[in-house]
Amino acid sequence: MNKENLHIKHIFYYYFNSGIIWANGDSWKEMRRFALTNLRDFGMGKKACENKITEECDHLTEVLRKCKGKQFIISQPIHCAVSNIICSIVYGSRYEYNDPEFTSLIKRVNRHLALMMSPSIQEFRNLDADIRKHNLELFRRLEETLNPQMCRGFVDAFLVHKKNLEESGITNSHFHNENLLRSVTNIFSGGSETTVTTLKFGLLLMAKNPKIQNQVQEELSSVVGSRQVQMEDKKNLSFTNAVIHEIQRLANIAPMSLPHKTTKDITFQGHFIKKGTTVYPLMVSVLFDESEWERPHSFYPAHFLDKDRKFVKRDAFLPFSAGRRVCPGESLARMELFIFFTNLLQHFRFSPPPGVSEDERNQVQLHLIVDPLPHKL
């Protein structure tokens, strides 16, 4: 191993073994179970959540309308819209897009994720401390007005559960402030940047493929007309649904998923892997598999259409991973992608600004996820 590889190995070791990012074992199991149940209770994947997303779409289209067709960087308003969905579910309320508390929260979460896997460990630690301080302040405010009969969001539900356990004399449970902090941070970073990045890729792909953009807009106009798109419409929007799936496939935003660790010695496809080895699943092995996809490296929505142009599910479509650690936010992410994407395409046409070369538009940065570099549309 050369010096540079050794350095990278130390960085990986720091982020994934310091406990800063993901938990494992019993603590992880209990936190994941609690998060899944409660995120569902706060509307994840349900009609109540759809209404929140639709409401957020109105705010987002309002901001874009104010640009009056001039070129601009779309990431900031998309970040606000998507982060507000997470804020509603986690803290129980949304923010105005120009609220300084909200804009600095978004900035910190972005930077936190961008620094993951980078050598700037000190900056990452400082940022982690800032996020912790801000969240503790938010938890304090929520605790002051806590009503166990009416939980506003995930944090309330956690605090009530913790209180109930303490009152019944259980003091050594996994429901402590540190796990609340980690759960909230993970839901935030897992649930905002991923969806934002997929939407950014989606609009970029629409700008680069105007014919496909036309087809989406024609389908939306003939099936839905000018009323607001709803999840119910999805089954009648085969082409649009195929386009959204193809955006996710090609964007491959989490190319190394998340690291896992083997819990016992195992032989996989003839390779011996020792217990305790960190394993990174490479998503290209399914999302770009040449034996599964007709044109793995192209934007080709027909991958998800049958001969009658009806939407078809594909087994190799696994952007949310699979198995026991599958992304717990999958249903929320699918809903957000569908509602935000269709609403934006219903109201606006996206095109690259004049003079921007294909190469400039194709540039991406890689940290834990692959993100297009800031670009104007």
Ligand code: HEM
């Ligand atoms: C397009 C959007 C999204 C994509 C592509 C995505 C993808 C993934 C992937 C590949 C993993 C790793 C799974 C594994 O370890 O095998 C993951 C984990 C995770 N995701 Fe998502 N995700 C998305 C949206 C969301 C949303 C909206 C939330 C929040 C509700 C979320 C929360 C999480 C959390 C907390 C984990 C860690 C789970 C654990 O370790 O048990 N994700 N996601």
